[in-house]
Amino acid sequence: MRVVLAEDLHLLRDGLVLLLESHGFTIAEAVGDGPSLRDALSRHRPDVAIVDVRLPPTFTDEGLQVALAARREIPGLPVLVLSQHVEQLYARELLADGAGSVGYLLKDRVLNGDQFVDAVRRVAAGGTAMDPEVIAKLLNSGGSASPLARLTPRERDVLELMAEGRSNAAIAQRLFLSESAVGKHIASIFGKLGLAPSDDDNRRVRAVLAYLKDS
Template sequence: MRVVIAEDNVLLSAGLELLLGRKGIEVAAIVTDEPGLVAAVAEHRPDAVIADVRLPPTFRDEGIRAALEIRRAHPGLPVLVLSQYVEKVYARELLSDGRGGVGYLLKDRVSRVSEFVDGLRRVAGGGTVMDPEVIAQLMAGGGGSAIDALTNREREVLTLMAQGLGNTEIGTRLFITDNAVHKHIGNIFAKLGLPQADGGHRRVLAVLAYLNSS
């Protein structure tokens, strides 16, 4: 796997390059701003992008803007966004095209190397990965009517879906069978009014509905 990193913190970007290299992931380029990210993606055609939400010059939302721009220019390009804090509006924007291949993790997650690399690989494989802390804050914030219709177990399943886990992994975490997980996910899709076709796409839409409920 080859990635491009957009991060203005030199220590963090160097640390990312080192830990990814140890996991067999090549860092094709490290850039520090939005124009640099757009140019690096066009030049290197990476398998995935890792970008800080806030980049120079204003340190507001340049990173997420660049991520959205490169997703439009290169549809489906996997993007993993890193943030210092939970910023739910950015998480929603990242998922807005419903394509998958996106992730939103807090920077603290980088120190948990196995979790971070696993999340990156899930995103590169077309999955959707949301930081558990983002999900926890969304859960605490309450939901909309469709989300309110879910049972406690269905909410647990949707929470793990939002973290990028597959059916077998969800079953292991919740100590239930694959068939039970499949049934709960079917109920979630039905209650959220999602289409019957394309299970992978529906998983992204379910997570997006979850984000939009808070």
């Protein structure tokens, strides 16, 4: 799996390269600024881009904006964004096209190598990997008029864990439910959100995106 990595801190960038390579990823290019990221994404068209939100020269949201522009040029380009802090605007911009293959993690999560690598794989495969703190921030900004208001509290719990990228088995373990009960909750979520039958992975991603965008 080919990766383009953008991180301006040399030590963190080198550490991520070593971590990813040790798990079988190929680093197509590792860069430290926005213009270099733009060129690398256009040239390599990687399987996944891992991008720090704030990059030189602006140190604002340069990394995110370059990644979003690349997704317009390369539809569906998987992008995993790393940030020091949760910014609701950044999360919403990342989710805006509703195409999936996106992730938003706080840099602290990188310290857990296995979780980070799992998140990269999920995003590359078309799923989502949203940091629990990102989800909580979006939830706290939500209103009572959301179409998701039809979901029961338990269904919202299930959907929140789906947004983190957890499997049915992991959701069952976290909520002390059977896997069959989780499956029933997910089927009910699909129905209430009006998600027509398609492959389950696709509906799962669409449900998560609806949840995050409407929160």
